[in-house]
Amino acid sequence: MTRIRWIATGVGVVVVALIVVFAVSPPATTVADRTPLIDKPAPALAGPSLTGGGRVSLARMRGSFVLVNFFAHWCVPCQQEEPQLEAFWRQHRRSGGVAVLGVVLEDQPGPAAKWVEEHGGRYPVLADPEGDYAFRYGVRSPPTSFLISPKGRILSEIDGPVTVSGLDRLLAVARARGY
Amino acid sequence: MAMRSIVARWSWALLGVLLVLGLVIGSGVRLGGRPPTTAQRISQLDHLIGCPSCADLSVAESNASTAVAIRQFVAKEVRAGKSDTAIEKAVESSYGAGVILRPPATGLGFLVWVLPGALVAAAAVVLVGVFGRRRRRGRSGGPVVSDEDRELVEAVLRR
Amino acid sequence: MNEALGRSAVLLGFLAALAGMGVVGVGLARHKASILRQGGLYAGLILLGALVATGAMEHALITHDFSLAYVAANNSRETPLLFSITGMWSALQGSILLWALILAGYAAAMGWKFRRRAGDPLVGWATFTVYAVAAFFFGLMVGPANPFAPVKGPVPVDGPGPNPLLQNNPLVVIHPPMLYLGFVGFTVPFAFAVGALVTGRLGEGWLVETRRWTLFAWGFLSAGIVLGAWWSYQVLGWGGFWAWDPVENAAFLPWLTATAYLHSVVAQERRGLLRVWNLSLVMATFCLTILATFLTRSGVLQSVHAFSNSNLGPVLIGFLGVAVAASVGLIGWRGDRLRAPARVDSALSREGGFLVNNLLFAAFAFVVLLGTVFPLFVQALDNRSLTVGRPYFDTMTTPIGLALLFFMAIGPVLSWKRSSPAVLGSRLVLPAWAGVLTVLGCALAGIRGLAPLLAFGLGAFAATTALRQLAHSVRAQATSGRGLWRALTGRTNGGMVVHLGVVVIGVALAASLSFGHRTQVQLSRGRPTRVLGHTLTYQGTHTKVTPARSELVADVAVSGRGVLRPGISQFGTDAQGIGSPSVSPGWRSDVYLTFDGPAQHKGGPVLIGVIVQPLVSWLWIGAAIVVLGTALAAAPRRLQAPPGRRREERARDASPDLAPGLPVPGRRGAPAGVSAMAEAPRTAEGGA
Known part of the structure; x- marks a missing residue:
């Protein structure tokens, strides 16, 4: 074989490898950047609840599953998921074992306060004025929710709006696995 | 002729000195090994960390709420005296390794840094080898052509 | 109607490409020049198919024919005419159609240019290849990327319009086609x-x-x-x-x-x-x-x-x-x-x-x-x-x-x-001085940073070389009594103009990337604020409503730059606001404002993003010089040929049209264009 053929073969092999990688790569949109927080202890969340009921903290919710929901007043899908969250919370408030904790990304104080005024008297909601909680939880864009085990570990991350049925399925899987 | 070549040589030497002078002044080298200022470190880190909710941009270039939060975190940690590595690690532990825009120099990431240089070096070696062989062959074989000869030929060709 | 016409036209293009491949293939296999010559005609049919399909698509977009799935997804009744037209390349299927149209145009141009040599096997294989590529792209439109697919279910009354980002600036008219x-x-x-x-x-x-x-x-x-x-x-x-x-x-x-x-x-x-x-x-x-x-x-x-x-x-x-x-x-x-x-x-x-x-x-x-x-x-x-x-x-x-x-x-x-190093030295001494003095001057003027300084210095070095070559070419052509046109056209001269453009782009890149500044400020109405060397005065907001969008605009007076109007636009039913920055270009630097946060209450302060970057405008100027240089390089050099030109020279100019594959006098006696430009500096040196 001449030198040119060797080089051509080499180039061919590299390109075939490239094409194979392309062909097997799933679309980037489905490869959600997995959060590194899975199975790690959930970062602390504590403060006065905006919806009344005094001070809340995640640490004191140990012993039950907690759904932490990050949202923002300006986010349209958050408004869409809100009735579902409400229903999920009501459904489990009676049976117990599952709590819901909202965190509002308060990039501007006015509207968030107004929002809370309209939606007061339900599950506790914490303010996150500095974006510090969102940062600790690696929130990319609201709404993002985390399911936290009774022992305080993060079990899963849900990007985008949640539904009651989806959350119930997730809960069933978590319970089946013995968390 | 000799005079001209001496002048030319000195003028090139002067050029070299001026160039070095300009670059030394302009590079702003920290002669005393002064560490970068807090503002410089914050800016460097901001350009290194990707904005998690926007494509391609660093947090320095974005005003998305996540980017703003990360910028605040970085500024806070730098002022608190944390090292760059520690801050990078902290951001990674929230958002994953993909949030750092610079691929790591360890593991597989090593390849992306080394391959281009290795390839260029290999190509350069091949080229130099080819020239070297030619020149040796040229010396042993055909007539030796000096620069003066070439000048003469070029001068004739010019007419 | 649009659907039927479009589909038939795409099918015509596809079949013509396949038939062309078949005919040319047979001609090549049998070594028959007469068959090969017939194969060249199919390019015309492919182009016809592409033109009719494009016409049908544009007609459907302009008349808002929502019975086509593509139009329903990428157009709305409110979309202005301009963005209805550009709608053809704002999503996949239409883009493939644009690709096919341009490819058909190239195929037809190739067929026309080489019509006298269509019997040549080399041209035949080239034609075959182009037809194969055309068959692929038309095939995409026949199958998986059909731009004329009918909408599923009942025909909608209105559509969402093109992606908001694609109807915010007229540059989408020319960027994709280019x-x-x-x-x-x-x-x-x-x-x-x-x-x-x-x-x-x-x-x-x-x-x-x-x-x-x-x-x-x-x-x-x-x-x-x-x-x-x-x-x-x-x-x-x-x-x-x-x-x-x-x-x-x-x-x-x-x-x-x-x-x-x-x-x-x-x-x-x-x-x-x-x-x-x-x-x-x-x-x-x-x-x-x-x-x-x-x-x-x-x-x-x-x-x-x-x-x-x-x-x-x-x-x-x-x-x-x-x-x-x-x-x-x-x-x-x-x-x-x-x-x-x-x-x-x-x-x-x-x-x-x-x-x-x-x-x-x-x-x-x-x-x-x-x-x-x-x-x-x-x-x-x-x-x-x-x-x-x-x-x-x-x-x-x-x-x-x-x-x-x-x-x-x-x-x-x-x-x-x-x-020889000596000759090289004499040719480079002027550019080298230009480069070194630029570095020194910039450094003394307070510019810091190794990469930008090197970019400026090397830019001056390269630009001076290019200008020197052009000057020699102009002089050489002047002494030989030829016009300026010949001094600036041809590949080397045009190439030097391109080099100048690239230097301009390089310097602009180095400056804008190294010395840009950005910040975000809260501006209260009527209170001048000093930001990044400019005084900004927020004058108020107003709303601009067109059928396609409603835009909230902040009026911000920038000292020496007039009033800039960054906005936030809402398109149709799309809830997401799209920021439209406002740019004040300048020779020295651009001021770039974004509307980051509207007032929380009436008359309250607004959040404005401010970016000041030096020399950004020169990126676009440099690109224009590159395009000009490319045009000069490709321009025919015969426009102003003096009447007394020797016949051989004319024959040499025509050499690219000689039979292909023959050892064209490419190496020793270079085609006229090449030799003239490559030799020009040397002859000029002789005079110096």
Whole structure:
């Protein structure tokens, strides 16, 4: 074989490898950047609840599953998921074992306060004025929710709006696995 | 002729000195090994960390709420005296390794840094080898052509 | 009506391409020139199909015919006429139609240009290749990417309109067509390279044939890329113009290989060197245009161009595989015949300079390709995510870019075969002084930073070389009594103008990337605030409503720049607001404002993003110079030929039209254009 053929073969092999990688790569949109927080202890969340009921903290919710929901007043899908969250919370408030904790990304104080005024008297909601909680939880864009085990570990991350049925399925899987 | 070549040589030497002078002044080298200022470190880190909710941009270039939060975190940690590595690690532990825009120099990431240089070096070696062989062959074989000869030929060709 | 017409037209194009392939194939197999000549006619039919299909699509868009799924998804009754027209390239199916239209145009132009030589097997193979590519793209429209698919269910009354980002700036009118004229144009040199390899006529004939085609495609690709950067700057609101986004990189890759080719091809024409390399570059350029389409359309990489994702990935990757296999296979098969008749004698020669140039461009392309696809490799091998972003690309490409500027200064003064250091020194002394004084001056003026200083100095070095060459050319033409036109046209002179444009772009890049500043300020109404060297006064907001959008605009007076009006637009029912930055371009620096946060209560303060970057405008000016230089390089040099020109000279000018494949006087007696420009500086030197 001449030198040119060797080089051509080499180039061919590299390109075939490239094409194979392309062909097997799933679309980037489905490869959600997995959060590194899975199975790690959930970062602390504590403060006065905006919806009344005094001070809340995640640490004191140990012993039950907690759904932490990050949202923002300006986010349209958050408004869409809100009735579902409400229903999920009501459904489990009676049976117990599952709590819901909202965190509002308060990039501007006015509207968030107004929002809370309209939606007061339900599950506790914490303010996150500095974006510090969102940062600790690696929130990319609201709404993002985390399911936290009774022992305080993060079990899963849900990007985008949640539904009651989806959350119930997730809960069933978590319970089946013995968390 | 000799005079001209001496002048030319000195003028090139002067050029070299001026160039070095300009670059030394302009590079702003920290002669005393002064560490970068807090503002410089914050800016460097901001350009290194990707904005998690926007494509391609660093947090320095974005005003998305996540980017703003990360910028605040970085500024806070730098002022608190944390090292760059520690801050990078902290951001990674929230958002994953993909949030750092610079691929790591360890593991597989090593390849992306080394391959281009290795390839260029290999190509350069091949080229130099080819020239070297030619020149040796040229010396042993055909007539030796000096620069003066070439000048003469070029001068004739010019007419 | 639109649907039926469009579908039939696409089918016509597809069948014509297949029939053309068949006829040309038979002609090639039987060695019958008469059959080959008939094959050339099918290009006309393909073009007819593409034109009618485009007409049907545009008619459907302009008349808001929502019975077509494409129109229903990318148009609304409120969409203005301009953006209805551009709607054809605001999503996948229409873009493929645009690609097919341009390809059909190139095929027809090729058929016309080579009509007298359609019987030549080399031209026949080239035609066959172009038809095959056309059959693929028309096939896409017949099958998986049908632009004329009817809407599912009842015909909607209105549609959502084009993606908001695509109806915010008139640059979308020209950016995609320019880019496609570039991308698709490389099909022609690729086809001739295939023809040369298959027929084994590997002399310089095919090169000379496709010289102008390549230049043409390169010019459009350059313009298309810069227009894309300009669009990004004007629309996306982050003040940048290049983000090393996978899709941007994908368009940049063929530009890099094509630029390398435009240089190394001269070494082959003059001295028969680098034959395998040149063929590889032409074929790589074509394959990279397909790769770019794949990366844009498949969505395997995260990109801001996500609006163009589709399920065409497997088909396109298959086509890329075929193109690469054909290229590598042909070169491997014919490798033995590609031995160069001459050799590079010395590194210090024009051909040596081209070698270094090509090494640098190849390295540049490799870095960009590697950085773009590397995350996929890591994902596939290690199942880890990692990002290769601006820090990597900047670190790796800055030295390559600076080295390119350096060799851009030296290359043009090198002589063929061998340069003596003394002669080289005398030619470079002026540019070197210009470069060094620039570095020193900038440093004394307070500019800090090694990379920008080197960029400015090397820019001055390269620009002076280019100007020196042009000046010599003008003088030489003046003494020989020829006009200015001949002094500035032709490949070397046009190339020097391109070099000037590239230097302008390089300096603008270095300045804007190194010395830009950005901040965010809260502005209270009527209170002047000093920000980044400008005094900003917020005067209030107003709302601008058109049928397609409603925009909240902040009026901000900037000292010395008038009133800038950044806004936030809402398009139709799309809830997401799109920021529209307001830019005040300037010779020295641009002021760029974004409306980041509206007032919380009536008359309250607003949040305004302020970006001040020096010399950004020169990016676009530099690009215009590049395009001008490309046009000069491609321009015919015979326009103002003096009446008394010798006949042989005229015959030499016509040499590109001689039979292909013959050892065209490419090496020794270079075609007139090349020799005149390459020799010009030397003759001028004689007078000095």
